[in-house]
Amino acid sequence: MSVSQISAGFAAVVAPIENPDDPVLSAPLHNAFDYTRSLGPVLGRFARGLLDGKVIGGRSADGTVYVPPVEFDPVTRNQIDEFVEVSPVGTVTSWTWMADPIEGQPLSTPFAWALIRLDGADTSLLHAVAANGPDDLSTGVRVHVVWKSERTGRIDDIDHFALGETPDPVPANTSDVTLGDNPMITTPIELTIDHTASIEETWYLQGLKEGKLYGGRTGPDAPVYFPPRGADPTNGHPTGEKVELADKGVVTTFCIVNVPFLGQQIKPPYVAAYVLLDGSDIPFLHLILETEAADVHMGMRVEAVWRPREEWDHTLRNISHFRPSGEPDADYDSYKDHL
Numbered sequence: 001m002s003v004s005q006i007s008a009g010f011a012a013v014v015a016p017i018e019n020p021d022d023p024v025l026s027a028p029l030h031n032a033f034d035y036t037r038s039l040g041p042v043l044g045r046f047a048r049g050l051l052d053g054k055v056i057g058g059r060s061a062d063g064t065v066y067v068p069p070v071e072f073d074p075v076t077r078n079q080i081d082e083f084v085e086v087s088p089v090g091t092v093t094s095w096t097w098m099a100d101p102i103e104g105q106p107l108s109t110p111f112a113w114a115l116i117r118l119d120g121a122d123t124s125l126l127h128a129v130a131a132n133g134p135d136d137l138s139t140g141v142r143v144h145v146v147w148k149s150e151r152t153g154r155i156d157d158i159d160h161f162a163l164g165e166t167p168d169p170v171p172a173n174t175s176d177v178t179l180g181d182n183p184m185i186t187t188p189i190e191l192t193i194d195h196t197a198s199i200e201e202t203w204y205l206q207g208l209k210e211g212k213l214y215g216g217r218t219g220p221d222a223p224v225y226f227p228p229r230g231a232d233p234t235n236g237h238p239t240g241e242k243v244e245l246a247d248k249g250v251v252t253t254f255c256i257v258n259v260p261f262l263g264q265q266i267k268p269p270y271v272a273a274y275v276l277l278d279g280s281d282i283p284f285l286h287l288i289l290e291t292e293a294a295d296v297h298m299g300m301r302v303e304a305v306w307r308p309r310e311e312w313d314h315t316l317r318n319i320s321h322f323r324p325s326g327e328p329d330a331d332y333d334s335y336k337d338h339l
Helices: 003-008 040-051 199-209
Strands: 013-016 026-038 055-059 083-086 089-098 111-118 125-130 142-147 158-163 184-196 213-217 241-245 248-257 270-277 284-288 301-306 319-324
Touching (some): 040 055, 089 125, 111 158, 199 213
Parallel strands (some): 125 158, 284 319
Antiparallel strands (some): 013 241, 026 184, 055 083, 089 111, 111 125, 142 158, 213 241, 248 270, 270 284, 301 319
């Protein structure tokens, strides 16, 4: 059975794009993940120094002291293996004033972001400098480290820098963190923006809320894109028509996920596949479940499994996954141009 034969039995609903009845959708979009990496012997030495209230640099073959230490000598390309403790006092080489601090920054009151060259170092370290106002800052001003009492081997063990050349006493470390030769560090990364959907996104998302799948095209006989785009990428013409698609399709390509990872919601093995919906000309990525991963194959006919209607929102997650429909496989020639 070919995709064209399947699509022939489904009457596509085509309508010109108009401003949606509801306002264009807008909502906060929050992206976040925890980035975990091994520090290795070089940055690990820097991290262990922070635990002890010391700033450690790495010396390259030509005598340059890098703070923080670089992992490899930029001249010889050899791993840095000579370390030196530098002063907690240094000079501001450049700076910018942060008049309105945001959540997660080192200080909650206005401060300066500055590049600071510590005495004994040949490179500058980026950190926060506390000051009453921008008039207190200038290139060449002297500053010193202010340490946290609870230190964990992270750059924010330095709470901030303060004006003046007299270093504060290093408080005893109140944490029980210990670091080996190759410590791991986890850095949370997040970004929140207010996303306003385009007209095409809006009717696509409103369709999902109603259990409908809308693609977009520039006109009759033009390729149908799902999810819809603002313009056809091949010619730049606006996608002036929306097309209602079936919730059945064909697996074009797929991947069997065998490796567990942080935050994984499905126990491996399972399949992530590109599904070409009937009437569409571009596949999209979704899950294939309710079958053995080893049984999934190119050309397999699949159907959407929707979550309970009371759980529907403006999201593609309204479709929990796809499962085999039991129909005969599609002919390779019918979808090969969409791989």
